[in-house]
Amino acid sequence: MREIPTPEGTLIGGQAFVFADMLRSMARDAPRATLLSLVGSMVMVLLLLGRGGLGLVTIVCAVAGSAGMIALAGAAGVKVNFLDFIALPITIGIGADYAANIAARERDEPGSELGAVLLASGGAVLLCSLTTIIGYGSLLVSDNAGIRSFGLAAILGEVTCLAAALLLCPALLGLWRGRAR
Numbered sequence: 001m002r003e004i005p006t007p008e009g010t011l012i013g014g015q016a017f018v019f020a021d022m023l024r025s026m027a028r029d030a031p032r033a034t035l036l037s038l039v040g041s042m043v044m045v046l047l048l049l050g051r052g053g054l055g056l057v058t059i060v061c062a063v064a065g066s067a068g069m070i071a072l073a074g075a076a077g078v079k080v081n082f083l084d085f086i087a088l089p090i091t092i093g094i095g096a097d098y099a100a101n102i103a104a105r106e107r108d109e110p111g112s113e114l115g116a117v118l119l120a121s122g123g124a125v126l127l128c129s130l131t132t133i134i135g136y137g138s139l140l141v142s143d144n145a146g147i148r149s150f151g152l153a154a155i156l157g158e159v160t161c162l163a164a165a166l167l168l169c170p171a172l173l174g175l176w177r178g179r180a181r
Helices: 015-049 053-075 084-108 114-141 145-180
Strands: none
Touching: 015 053, 015 084, 053 084, 053 145, 084 114, 084 145, 114 145
């Protein structure tokens, strides 16, 4: 329709045009936003925790949480729409944030038992995640299927990033400690 010549000033509209523009924007912008989120999160992690073991552990946890979200969404049959693409860059940042809190505690309390490190920062990470899950949970009762799908994708991202921070991060920190010795 956009290729059909029309007199200057002619306005054409409708749902099909809006939907086509959304699809075009999603195809162009979603990969960019995801890559920017990934690169930005990695840069911030490296600035905060350095290029050593703590930074690497945090990045691995962020990637694992994000990949877990994609895998669970696929397994749950979440239909990808333009709102779901917003959930992935958010999940990447959340995955880095949650694991960075655990790794920063490890940095600030060297020699502490890993259980104490997890106990000191894990509760705050858990509380943050649960309040976010509750917020996303409210989207699950929306009349709009796209908003419900986004809420589900975002909750899956929260769950996988929380698991990566509370389970994978301490395990990797333990391995890192062993290699450092």
